[in-house]
Amino acid sequence: MRRATPVAHRSRRRRIALAAAALTLAITVPTLSWGHAVVFPRQSTTGAYEKYVLRVPNEKAVATTRVELRFPTGLRVTSFAEVPGWQLEVVMDSAKAITAAIWTGTLPPQRFIEFPFVAANPKADTTLEWPAYQTYADGERVEWTGPEGSERPASVTTIGAATAPAANGGGYTRWLPWVACVLSLVSLGLAIRRPDVRPAA
Numbered sequence: 001m002r003r004a005t006p007v008a009h010r011s012r013r014r015r016i017a018l019a020a021a022a023l024t025l026a027i028t029v030p031t032l033s034w035g036h037a038v039v040f041p042r043q044s045t046t047g048a049y050e051k052y053v054l055r056v057p058n059e060k061a062v063a064t065t066r067v068e069l070r071f072p073t074g075l076r077v078t079s080f081a082e083v084p085g086w087q088l089e090v091v092m093d094s095a096k097a098i099t100a101a102i103w104t105g106t107l108p109p110q111r112f113i114e115f116p117f118v119a120a121n122p123k124a125d126t127t128l129e130w131p132a133y134q135t136y137a138d139g140e141r142v143e144w145t146g147p148e149g150s151e152r153p154a155s156v157t158t159i160g161a162a163t164a165p166a167a168n169g170g171g172y173t174r175w176l177p178w179v180a181c182v183l184s185l186v187s188l189g190l191a192i193r194r195p196d197v198r199p200a201a
Contacts, residue, residue, distance in 0.1 A: 037067075037132040037144040039155040045162040047123045049078070052157075056134060057112040064107035066135035067115065070100045074122035077101075081116035121159050130155040 037056045044050045058064045071077055077098040080088055086105035093099050107113050122128075131154050132144040146152045 036153065037134060037155065039069075039130040039132075039157060041157065043158045043160070044121055046121055046125060046159055048121050048162075049118060050121055051116060051118050054115040054117075054130070054132065054155075055112060056107070056115070056132070058107045058109050060136055060138075060140070061109050062137045063109065064113075064134055065104060065137050066133075067103045067113075068100060068133040068135075069115070070131045071098060071119070072128040072130065074126060075128060076120040077117055078120060079118045083113065083115055086113070086115075125160045128157040128159060130157070 037054065040053045040055065041050070054067070054069050056064065056067050080090070080101065083103065083105075086103045089102040089104070090098055091100035091102065101115070101117065103115055105113075130144075134142045134144065136142070142152060144152050145154050147154075148156065
């Protein structure tokens, strides 16, 4: 039986390493948006009362002191959770509907904070956009209002009818990207460390 040469093994290892790196990049690039101001969940059900959470990271070397979130049309916000160390200002329109929330406090560098609230979803399928504004201690105001794929995109939640797969598998599928990422990194490590197989003398 003809055995593979060391050159063939090295070529195979390079191909495995490149494939693993490509898989890792494909999985992790979509999650980079999680470093922005994001409202979770990304999908919800029409007409449901949903607990939403605005997650805001501090991406600068100075503290974040103010966070503003404007609520999409058709969403009815009903209540907010207390966030220790932060003051909440609720903005209403002339009909007493909540249109925005403003939190003021101090978020140090390399930290993130979450602002939970409950809202009644629209009764028809739609897409909710969440314009958010983050102010830093040096006066800079970052606007998370751009389109998807931009440097500072607005978070988006898709509202639609409930489906059995989403209800039963949501907790499981949420972890699939991370599992795939770990597996790809393991494959990359094995490919790099695998010793050459030399032909028998």
